[in-house]
Amino acid sequence: MAEAHKEVFRHVIAALVTNEPGVLAQVAGMFAARGFNIDSLVVGRTENSELSRMTIVTSGDDAVLEQVRKQLQKLVPVVKVVDYKDSPYVERDLMLVQVSTRTEAGPADKREEIITLANLFRAKVVDVAVDQLMIELAGTEDKLEAFVDLVSPYGIVELARTGVIAMPRGNPTGRTAKRQPAAASSAADTGPTVDPGDLPPG
Numbered sequence: 001m002a003e004a005h006k007e008v009f010r011h012v013i014a015a016l017v018t019n020e021p022g023v024l025a026q027v028a029g030m031f032a033a034r035g036f037n038i039d040s041l042v043v044g045r046t047e048n049s050e051l052s053r054m055t056i057v058t059s060g061d062d063a064v065l066e067q068v069r070k071q072l073q074k075l076v077p078v079v080k081v082v083d084y085k086d087s088p089y090v091e092r093d094l095m096l097v098q099v100s101t102r103t104e105a106g107p108a109d110k111r112e113e114i115i116t117l118a119n120l121f122r123a124k125v126v127d128v129a130v131d132q133l134m135i136e137l138a139g140t141e142d143k144l145e146a147f148v149d150l151v152s153p154y155g156i157v158e159l160a161r162t163g164v165i166a167m168p169r170g171n172p173t174g175r176t177a178k179r180q181p182a183a184a185s186s187a188a189d190t191g192p193t194v195d196p197g198d199l200p201p202g
Helices: 023-033 062-074 111-120 141-154
Strands: 009-018 040-045 051-060 078-083 089-100 124-128 132-139 156-168
Touching: 009 023, 009 062, 009 156, 023 040, 023 051, 023 062, 040 156, 051 062, 051 156, 062 078, 089 141, 111 124, 111 132, 111 141, 132 141, 141 156
Parallel strands: none
Antiparallel strands: 009 051, 009 078, 040 051, 089 132, 089 156, 124 132
């Protein structure tokens, strides 16, 4: 008998961990040892100097998520694990991208086109060189990927991304956001975050 199809979701998990050496290696090692894939992992300081927040993005069905949560909670440095699967939340990823402005006709013929495109995405030009621009863009993963697709034909010289950070929205009405399958995301679908200002053009 064929195995029942398991629906795969994109999960964003936050873990509060103690500030001590080796915590990141322990968490990454746990994922690797159990075959869990990490799409994104970001660690940063919090309002408490003794704690750091780890934001982990992974994909899988609910059984995979439950295993991830249980294994994380078993690690000594982990204080608390929060899953955003049924809660409205805001997520952001930050990208710096160097885009070439050089063409056969000259070194800066495409500069105005790229700046106009950056403005449409509410991105910032943070450095200008003779033959390239450095652009800063923050938003959801889908927004950043849509921008990359549009500037790729100009020529991407270098690209760096921070990874996803997330925080739950204030939710006084008690409403929950409907989860979307991981494979169903698109440039126009920002998942639980519904902020028109973060959507790409169109």
